[in-house]
Amino acid sequence: MELLKIKNLSVSFKVACGRVHAVNDLSFSLQKGKCLAIVGESGSGKSVTALSIMRILETNASVDGGQILFEGRNILAVKEKEMQSIRGKQISMIFQDPMTALNPSYTVYRQIAELYKLHRKAAENVKQEITELLGRLHIPNPELILKKYPFELSGGMCQRIVIAMAFALKPDIIIADEPTTALDVSTQAEILKLLKELSEDTGSAVLLITHDMGVVAEMADEVMVMYNGRRVEKKEAEEFFRNPEHPYTKGLLRARPENFNGRFITMSDERGEIKSGGTKYTS
Amino acid sequence: MEEQSTLLKVSGLKKYFPVKGTQIIGGKRMLKAVDDVSFSVEKGSIMGVIGESGCGKSTMGRTILKLTEPSGGSVRYKDKILFDVEGRQEIGKKELLKTRKEIQMIFQDSYSALDPRQNILKVLSEGVVKHKVTDKGSVKDYCAHILSLCGLEESALYRFPHEFSGGQRQRIGIARALAVGPEFIVCDEPTVALDVSVQSQILNLMLDLKENMSLTYLFISHNIGVVKHFCDKIAVMYLGRFVETGNAYELCREPLHPYTQALLSAVPITNPWEKKKRIYLEGSIPEGSDIPKGCRFHTRCRHAQERCRIEEPGLSEAAPGRFAACHLY
Numbered sequence: 206m207e208l209l210k211i212k213n214l215s216v217s218f219k220v221a222c223g224r225v226h227a228v229n230d231l232s233f234s235l236q237k238g239k240c241l242a243i244v245g246e247s248g249s250g251k252s253v254t255a256l257s258i259m260r261i262l263e264t265n266a267s268v269d270g271g272q273i274l275f276e277g278r279n280i281l282a283v284k285e286k287e288m289q290s291i292r293g294k295q296i297s298m299i300f301q302d303p304m305t306a307l308n309p310s311y312t313v314y315r316q317i318a319e320l321y322k323l324h325r326k327a328a329e330n331v332k333q334e335i336t337e338l339l340g341r342l343h344i345p346n347p348e349l350i351l352k353k354y355p356f357e358l359s360g361g362m363c364q365r366i367v368i369a370m371a372f373a374l375k376p377d378i379i380i381a382d383e384p385t386t387a388l389d390v391s392t393q394a395e396i397l398k399l400l401k402e403l404s405e406d407t408g409s410a411v412l413l414i415t416h417d418m419g420v421v422a423e424m425a426d427e428v429m430v431m432y433n434g435r436r437v438e439k440k441e442a443e444e445f446f447r448n449p450e451h452p453y454t455k456g457l458l459r460a461r462p463e464n465f466n467g468r469f470i471t472m473s474d475e476r477g478e479i480k481s482g483g484t485k486y487t488s
Numbered sequence: 489m490e491e492q493s494t495l496l497k498v499s500g501l502k503k504y505f506p507v508k509g510t511q512i513i514g515g516k517r518m519l520k521a522v523d524d525v526s527f528s529v530e531k532g533s534i535m536g537v538i539g540e541s542g543c544g545k546s547t548m549g550r551t552i553l554k555l556t557e558p559s560g561g562s563v564r565y566k567d568k569i570l571f572d573v574e575g576r577q578e579i580g581k582k583e584l585l586k587t588r589k590e591i592q593m594i595f596q597d598s599y600s601a602l603d604p605r606q607n608i609l610k611v612l613s614e615g616v617v618k619h620k621v622t623d624k625g626s627v628k629d630y631c632a633h634i635l636s637l638c639g640l641e642e643s644a645l646y647r648f649p650h651e652f653s654g655g656q657r658q659r660i661g662i663a664r665a666l667a668v669g670p671e672f673i674v675c676d677e678p679t680v681a682l683d684v685s686v687q688s689q690i691l692n693l694m695l696d697l698k699e700n701m702s703l704t705y706l707f708i709s710h711n712i713g714v715v716k717h718f719c720d721k722i723a724v725m726y727l728g729r730f731v732e733t734g735n736a737y738e739l740c741r742e743p744l745h746p747y748t749q750a751l752l753s754a755v756p757i758t759n760p761w762e763k764k765k766r767i768y769l770e771g772s773i774p775e776g777s778d779i780p781k782g783c784r785f786h787t788r789c790r791h792a793q794e795r796c797r798i799e800e801p802g803l804s805e806a807a808p809g810r811f812a813a814c815h816l817y
Contacts, residue, residue: 446759
């Protein structure tokens with residue numbers, strides 16, 4: 206079942222020398238309970254796509270066209286007030302850098318409790334619910350952690366808190382924007398396992414944004430490749446790794462360090478020069 | 489013969505930081521960031537150091553270069569002793585500056601490593617002029633030449649760091665290190681913030697330069713996929729100490745130390761149909777100011793026995809050319 210459908214989305218940014226077209230005529234859909242990975246190099250428009258869905262783009266950005274249909278409703282057209290009730294409750298987000306995603310002057314408890322306060326009027330049992338939630342994330346000593354401030358915790362622990370917040374209200378969609386880029390391999394493995402477990406538990410669909418093919422291989426049911434703000438290829442994960450079609454996709458897969466043969470393989474080795482996935486300017 | 493080919497020899501290197509807020513009377517508590525590390529790097533080889541963040545690998549790199557004051561141990565570069573804390577020997581200031589010409593560093597974050605107010609010519613020429621690498625009239629041409637070696641055009645000389653992409657800035661960082669004609673370069677996670685393809689370009693550049701200019705690298709990283717191919721030898725660091733060293737391929741193919749095994753098992757699979765058995769370590773890394781007695785890994789080790797809680801294992805040869813600090817071997 207199609208949970209989220211993006212139709213011909215275009216987003217651009219106003220800058221000093223004109224407009225930067227970050228997303229161009231992008232269409233795709235996300236199935237209920239599935240994990241869709243969006244891959245591409247930095248600047249290919251992955252994050253802007255995510256921010257557009259959440260409607261938290263910067264003020265110099267504008268959506269030039271297209272629709273984002275969530276449960277049949279175009280969320281680009283709903284009022285901000287209504288969007289607030291969707292954000293965090295039905296669609297939530299995990300950010301790349303856990304340290305900056307949390308408010309440094311709030312304790313972990315206050316940070317998470319805010320969510321409940323905003324989306325549910327009744328404040329009873331919130332503490333108990335939060336403690337249980339942290340327990341589900343295999344956080345030892347949840348009571349102690351709740352009293353701490355983000356800077357007192359390690360990066361991996363902060364990312365767990367961010368994930369706990371994202372899953373707290375059992376949303377339909379979780380958007381994870383490079384959730385493990387800032388973490389070590391061993392912490393990454395734990396966080397990915399956790400993401401998998403929780404999404405299976407709650408039945409949430411995951412939109413996973415990453416440039417790490419290893420993370421894609423671990424997590425994704427489907428993969429979409431973006432280049433220059435456009436969709437290059439979208440496939441079932443296994444098919445994607447077995448039979449990549451587009452030369453850019455082939456290049457991305459070949460550029461992984463394990464294909465070392467005396468030298469590491471770069472994108473330009475694949476059928477001449479491929480320009481790195483930057484964005485286009487117009488004036 | 490063997491003596492000749494050893495470029496850098498580190499013995500018993502220690503770097504402790506006092507923990508803030510602990511009592512001065514009765515001794516300050518110390519955070520042992522680097523705790524008794526010994527190794528040597530052969531000329532023309534690449535030595536990799538891997539470990540999780542906070543294990544002390546970056547501090548080790550900086551201490552070797554005397555960018556921070558060592559707390560113990562000695563470092564010998566060629567026939568020069570950079571410092572020997574126990575032997576109360578230290579290289580003179582002038583001599584140290586001269587040695588800096590031969591030992592350079594490439595930093596992790598290329599943005600904060602370059603002065604935003606200096607154009608690239610200024611960035612590159614500072615060391616060149618200081619060390620009189622070339623005569624005054626040809627400094628500009630020399631810098632342009634170094635830039636071209638690193639895959640950048642001459643026009644880059646008059647631009648500023650913020651005008652470049654992350655990959656280009658890292659090339660500038662490499663160019664700056666190369667400009668003074670070093671023999672040994674400490675690389676602290678040079679590709680951590682880059683896309684895979686750009687990472688490949690930077691690493692290839694480093695390999696080309698190494699071959700053409702017979703350089704030696706100490707490569708600090710947590711990217712095991714890269715280290716496996718890029719380095720000749722690898723050392724695995726845990727809580728400030730090496731727990732395993734050995735040939736890069738062999739170490740990655742068959743890790744000996746339980747910590748290395750867990751670390752390697754956490755590397756993501758390459759294809760969705762691959763099956764991989766994960767070893768999840770229990771608990772979190774102990775604080776560097778509170779290192780467990782006995783084997784420092786025993787609190788998280790699957791094989792921990794009574795002996796591990798009491799006696800700390802040293803690095804011992806577990807297989808030809810392979811060293812592990814574990815009682816299992």
